[in-house]
Amino acid sequence: MSLRQFISAGLLGLLASLALASNAPTPAPAAKAATSSTADHSKFKALQQSFASGPEVTKACLTCHTEAAKQVHKTKHWTWEFMNPDTKQRLGKKNVINNFCTAVPSNYEFCTACHVGYGWKDQNYDFTSENNVDCLACHDTTGTYRKLPGLAGHPTYKDVEFPPKSGKIVKAPDLRAVAQGVGKSSRDTCGSCHFYGGGGDAVKHGDLDSSLKNPGKYLDVHMAKDGLNFTCGECHKTSGHDVPGSRYAVTTVEKEGGHMRGKKDANPATCQACHGGKPHQGEKADRLNAHTAKLACQTCHIPEFARAQPTKMMWDWSTAGKLDKDGKPFKIKDSVGHDAYDSKKGDFRYESNVIPDYVWFNGKVDYTLRETKLDPSKVIEINHFNGSPDDGKSKIWPIKRFVGKQPYDVGSNQLLVFHTYGKDDSALWSNFNWDKAIEFGMKEIGAEYSGKYAFVSTEMSWPITHMVAPKADALACAQCHTGPGRLDKVPGIYMPGRHGNALLDTLGWSFAGLAFLGVVAHGAGRIYTSRKGAEK
Amino acid sequence: MVKLIAGLIAGAAITMALAWNMASGLMFKEVQSPFGLEETVARIQQNIQNTGNGWALAGLRNPAKAVQQDGGNVLPVLMIEACSTKYSKPVLKEDTVRFLSILMPCKISVYKKNDGKVYIGTMNAGLMGRMFGPLVGEVMGQVAEDQKKFLIFDASKPAPKMIEGMPGAASGGGAAGGGGGC
Amino acid sequence: MNANATERIYVFKRFERFWHWSQAALIITLMLTGFEVHGSYTLFGFEDAVNIHTTAAWSLVTLWVFAVFWHFTTGEWKQYIPTLDKAGAMFKYYLTGIFSHAPHPFKQTVLKKHNPLQRLAYLGFWLGMSPLIWFTGWFYLFYDQWAAWGLDAYLSLEWVAFFHTVGAFMILIFFIAHVYLATAGHTPTSHIKAMITGWEDVGH
Numbered sequence: 066m067s068l069r070q071f072i073s074a075g076l077l078g079l080l081a082s083l084a085l086a087s088n089a090p091t092p093a094p095a096a097k098a099a100t101s102s103t104a105d106h107s108k109f110k111a112l113q114q115s116f117a118s119g120p121e122v123t124k125a126c127l128t129c130h131t132e133a134a135k136q137v138h139k140t141k142h143w144t145w146e147f148m149n150p151d152t153k154q155r156l157g158k159k160n161v162i163n164n165f166c167t168a169v170p171s172n173y174e175f176c177t178a179c180h181v182g183y184g185w186k187d188q189n190y191d192f193t194s195e196n197n198v199d200c201l202a203c204h205d206t207t208g209t210y211r212k213l214p215g216l217a218g219h220p221t222y223k224d225v226e227f228p229p230k231s232g233k234i235v236k237a238p239d240l241r242a243v244a245q246g247v248g249k250s251s252r253d254t255c256g257s258c259h260f261y262g263g264g265g266d267a268v269k270h271g272d273l274d275s276s277l278k279n280p281g282k283y284l285d286v287h288m289a290k291d292g293l294n295f296t297c298g299e300c301h302k303t304s305g306h307d308v309p310g311s312r313y314a315v316t317t318v319e320k321e322g323g324h325m326r327g328k329k330d331a332n333p334a335t336c337q338a339c340h341g342g343k344p345h346q347g348e349k350a351d352r353l354n355a356h357t358a359k360l361a362c363q364t365c366h367i368p369e370f371a372r373a374q375p376t377k378m379m380w381d382w383s384t385a386g387k388l389d390k391d392g393k394p395f396k397i398k399d400s401v402g403h404d405a406y407d408s409k410k411g412d413f414r415y416e417s418n419v420i421p422d423y424v425w426f427n428g429k430v431d432y433t434l435r436e437t438k439l440d441p442s443k444v445i446e447i448n449h450f451n452g453s454p455d456d457g458k459s460k461i462w463p464i465k466r467f468v469g470k471q472p473y474d475v476g477s478n479q480l481l482v483f484h485t486y487g488k489d490d491s492a493l494w495s496n497f498n499w500d501k502a503i504e505f506g507m508k509e510i511g512a513e514y515s516g517k518y519a520f521v522s523t524e525m526s527w528p529i530t531h532m533v534a535p536k537a538d539a540l541a542c543a544q545c546h547t548g549p550g551r552l553d554k555v556p557g558i559y560m561p562g563r564h565g566n567a568l569l570d571t572l573g574w575s576f577a578g579l580a581f582l583g584v585v586a587h588g589a590g591r592i593y594t595s596r597k598g599a600e601k
Numbered sequence: 602m603v604k605l606i607a608g609l610i611a612g613a614a615i616t617m618a619l620a621w622n623m624a625s626g627l628m629f630k631e632v633q634s635p636f637g638l639e640e641t642v643a644r645i646q647q648n649i650q651n652t653g654n655g656w657a658l659a660g661l662r663n664p665a666k667a668v669q670q671d672g673g674n675v676l677p678v679l680m681i682e683a684c685s686t687k688y689s690k691p692v693l694k695e696d697t698v699r700f701l702s703i704l705m706p707c708k709i710s711v712y713k714k715n716d717g718k719v720y721i722g723t724m725n726a727g728l729m730g731r732m733f734g735p736l737v738g739e740v741m742g743q744v745a746e747d748q749k750k751f752l753i754f755d756a757s758k759p760a761p762k763m764i765e766g767m768p769g770a771a772s773g774g775g776a777a778g779g780g781g782g783c
Numbered sequence: 784m785n786a787n788a789t790e791r792i793y794v795f796k797r798f799e800r801f802w803h804w805s806q807a808a809l810i811i812t813l814m815l816t817g818f819e820v821h822g823s824y825t826l827f828g829f830e831d832a833v834n835i836h837t838t839a840a841w842s843l844v845t846l847w848v849f850a851v852f853w854h855f856t857t858g859e860w861k862q863y864i865p866t867l868d869k870a871g872a873m874f875k876y877y878l879t880g881i882f883s884h885a886p887h888p889f890k891q892t893v894l895k896k897h898n899p900l901q902r903l904a905y906l907g908f909w910l911g912m913s914p915l916i917w918f919t920g921w922f923y924l925f926y927d928q929w930a931a932w933g934l935d936a937y938l939s940l941e942w943v944a945f946f947h948t949v950g951a952f953m954i955l956i957f958f959i960a961h962v963y964l965a966t967a968g969h970t971p972t973s974h975i976k977a978m979i980t981g982w983e984d985v986g987h
Contacts, residue, residue, distance in 0.1 A: 283672050418713060547822070584963035
């Protein structure tokens, strides 16, 4: 066989095998991803039916998972309420007024798109209903289940254009397929709410956004898709539907260094819960471990937040309501294409790769509640992180400081609840009238309103704890120990390289300088007199 | 005598150390930007396009992205590349100075530092140019004049959109297509 | 210089010279890096400065262990016993006599190689500056152990660093005077030569 024949024969063979392959029956639809689960939900009779609504799915789930709804009922995800045992403040989404979208009351239908339930459209919601628990929000694996704002926590049951007038169509999920495909919660399911807090992707936290669905190693060393590939639940180790880890009552200091997860009734979501209290190894271990006495791990290991996409840093509601010359609401984009102004919401500022602020933090947070009396001449802290260098319970933490302006009652000096969204003529986003929106909102919660409002400057602190960078990117010594240093504004620490005693320095260098001048003069004298001597 | 020589050597050493120290300050300039990173880039890009004299954007590089793809982090840095055939042509035509094409296209770097502030880094084209004879000196002098205009901002104007990639070419300021660059 | 009549004596033994010069190098290194860690300038970079400072400090500790051993086994420690005898004369010499080429008031011998002012200064170094710098340096270095030692309630890093810096400035001033006075021997280079070769020219 000549070379040529050999090649043509080979080519023929190749073609033949290709032809055969194309004749072969098409493979069955992709088999389900390998899972260690002992149950295949598609085989369950209860799920082999068409579902017209979310609650119908839940009813089917509960036929086997009899206790699930009762468990969910006890959680913040369901109640949107949290009693802080330390401060005795009644918190939770239902009660807190923040400086993003401000308040839930009077806007339930919109906000409850992120409630693990169905049908919360006003304050008369039945929190005892088991069928209204939304199992799919957290257990969907198909990626097709989506709750839209305005539907009071329901997914859309027919294809709709969303956002309105955007030309984008959101398809109604096939509830039967979604129900048969349920599984463990994932970065996608947790993220479907937590990545979009504050009204959009990356807006609220700065360390939680949609880039964590599939993060690179640079962004999150734990969740990296080609690395450890952690889900949220890997750290927020959940039992009985109660997800641990709270930003209302943060675990800032692990008193005994580290602990073994599961052995102790301690927060499993802290760094120390896996890494222990002396996490560093190698030649610099002692010095680095010594730093853990005062520094939270996050301070060095999350050197910047919002590293994949910009987060909102400022929201000024006071400019909301401007209309263009045709009387229509409008938007102005910033240089990256994010909203810099929106008639509905006011002025914004986004920033990426933000260098955090650093504060002493002991985990205790005091909120400015609706009832709290304000001093409107000052910047109001929506939440105050307590801590001090001397209380023995604090560490230096990185935070995102979010600033803004929002309405308050000039008569009572209290924050106001206003009606942003609704199909009525009082909603701010429909008619751009603050008076009506505030009146409606305050009536909804049954609180008094003097009738006069103004805007007050506010700021809110967010602990930075996600998006841990690879260890090579942790802060280097010089980033704090030489100026301008990261911790320059943190009180109560002596920082070698930054905090030398100025008087001692002045005196020391002066005396050294004098000594030097003294010996130079003495030496010059000797040279002079020896010359004279030589001349003689 | 020994003292004299020692003194001369010490003097020369001090002068050299000073020159060494100041050289980078003379050849490169760094100023703080009053705007955020992307807005600074967008405003400089707009200025470049409004300067005339044949100036066009040649690309926008993001070296931080490459580090990210490698699994690491650096603070953001964006490099604006701009070019004008009016200035590149005479230099590229002259064999003795064609090697200066390594300085093309003109670059302006915008970056964030540890203090959280945004800085603009530029090359001192005028000074560099004078090192390479009258032709280059004159061209670079004009480039330097134009470069100054790139950095004059009018904060009262709204932030323009940042232009990523290069108009008229594929992307990222690689190969220079017909439209942009030189 | 009236070096017409000189006598040579062997003052500094081999170990002593080794000790002196390595100690000099280490102390210069410690000062350079120490003032950088203090924040006075940037030279090596903070992290490297800390590492070099720590390494140099441990090297000096080791060197001193040998030096102390040597001093006691050879009896050389007696060289540092202070005396006020002729101290006034020495002082007067540095103040005036040295300019008029008056004879050096101190006759160096193998048994008395340091003049009375040197003895006082070195004693000050040994008993004043050096304990100050070592004590504070030790606590500075082992900052992370304070709690384990039960001392965290009694020490503050700020004051430890303060006194460490006080010690550093004292040593810097000592260093300036010491380097200069090395030229104030029988001839400007006689002390320095002696420290290198061991042999010193001593005038009559």
